[in-house]
Amino acid sequence: MAVRPVAFRKQQPTPETEQSQLFDTHPEVRLDFSHVRDALKQGYSKPFLLIDTDIVRAKVRRFKAAMPRVHPHYAVKANPDLRVLKTLIEEGAGFEIASIAELDLLLKLKVPAAEVYYSNPVKSSDSIRYAVGKGVEWFALDSVEELRKLASVKADAKLYVRIEAPNVGSDWPLAGKFGMKAAEVDAIVAEAVALKADLAGVTFHVGSQCRNPENWRAGIQGAKRVFKKMRLAGLKPRLLNIGGGYPVRHVKPIPSIEKIAEVVNHALRDVPQSVLVMAEPGRYFVSDAGFFVCRVVGTATRSGKRWMYWDAGVFGGILETTEGLRYDVLTDRTGKLIPWNIAGPTCDAVDVCMRDEVFPEDMEEGDFIYIANAGAYTTAYASNFNGFPLPEVRVI
Ligand SMILES: Cc1ncc(COP(=O)(O)O)c(C=O)c1O
Incomplete structure (x- = not known):
């Protein structure tokens, strides 16, 4: 297993970048990933948002x-x-x-x-x-x-x-x-x-x-x-x-x-x-101040499509993806990238966060998922639906 997480969705040049001088190169910030590693050393029982004030x-x-x-x-x-x-x-x-x-x-x-x-x-x-x-x-x-x-x-x-x-x-x-x-x-x-x-x-x-x-x-x-x-x-x-x-x-x-x-x-x-x-x-x-951490609870193949189930989905705080917002998501796996459907742990069919998003093909139960710049509109949206726990907020 790699010690550094892998970012899958590095910025691709899009038509927008080419057409617009509105976008500039001012550096944006992100919570230092070493804090996430440190937080995990304290244990993991449910999804959490790590925030650096x-x-x-x-x-x-x-x-x-x-x-x-x-x-x-x-x-x-x-x-x-x-x-x-x-x-x-x-x-x-x-x-x-x-x-x-x-x-x-x-x-x-x-x-x-x-x-x-x-x-x-x-x-x-x-x-x-x-x-x-x-x-x-x-x-x-x-x-x-x-x-x-x-x-x-x-x-x-x-x-x-x-x-x-x-x-x-x-x-x-x-x-x-x-x-x-x-x-x-x-x-x-x-x-x-x-x-x-x-x-x-x-x-x-x-x-x-x-x-x-x-x-x-x-x-x-x-x-x-x-x-x-x-x-x-x-x-x-x-x-x-x-x-x-x-x-x-x-x-x-x-x-x-x-x-x-x-x-x-x-x-x-x-x-x-x-x-x-x-x-x-x-x-x-608040977005840049936080990494949202959750975990894979299972995988499956349905009609040839790979599905991955996380312990936090639409009801657990990963809701904005349903309207097309795309996060930079990292894992510790380094396998070949393939498209996956990503779902939350509840029994509701709307609990699907992403479709055809690329992740390593070797993802399996227990793997951690690290969502960067996720300090806003994640924990705030979460509910206890189906009895799953609310994500906690850990502050450093
Ligand atoms: C009235 C109002 N003000 C401010 C905000 C904050 O918007 P943002 O988080 O995009 O800055 C919202 C978000 O829904 C809003 O409804």
Whole structure:
């Protein structure tokens, strides 16, 4: 058995790399693999995510250096581990939440509620009431119904409208479910005026793992157009929230945060200083800090196709592959590479993480699987389905 793991999906030159100068060669970081070896010496009983909080710190600092005007509010959903959250608090990040459970995590860590932005555009009245009671001030919305709901719970709540932004080139698109079209915003502005609501901001999301900086330019331009409408209606816009989406290196080329910053900083030049500019990075802060480790529980051949079953699948945290996100996956085997279907351990047919992905042909039960840059949206997605244990988070 080889002592060094083998990376199968080294970056291949793709048409994208050739066509685009948006991608640059700024080095991206990764958790040093020797830490994974050390962690395994302490034993293995279930899948785990190993996180190096120093990398989280470095990513926050790099983000702030690249976009000095943009205050980062971490999207808790990406990885809500308390030790990760503490690190982010120490680095001066604010937070974005989707639920009151996420709010409670932050309050437990003594985060001031005013630093928490409730960016889920559709919330129950009870959740809004709870958040208001705890001191949350800012709430997202993207419908007239939500505006009325928010106004009825707290007449003077500070509100920001989520608008549609292009998700072109994003590996995990978020368009369609949320975000108002330009023509729909007029109704929100009119209703805010009628209700005397404090509609004071605009947000958008370019899609997660967004590899196209132009989406941010389009989002910011769209926000400026909404600001204009707001001012004409007598509202006082003072928040621009440019959302999440900042990508990390897996196997496809990405623009560095510095490349994205060139576009964002340029687009922000004529945004008045009276407007607070914030962002909601999730993946960018935590992905690179983690290796996800799991194990092969069995192999089989079905209709001539090789299948490999891992102790973590779609329900165990390896979910983003189902929408085409591709990780750099390593093993200790060095055999000839052949295509495998990769499934999780549960009895559900949807628990198939990858199809026709190349791995060594000599993979067998007990082999470890090491998924690089997997600190975001892995443990956060995991469930106990079929009685399999949740992956643990180990922090170094
Ligand atoms: C409202 C909102 N903000 C921020 C994020 C974080 O996005 P990312 O992890 O791509 O930075 C998400 C992700 O789903 C989101 O829904």
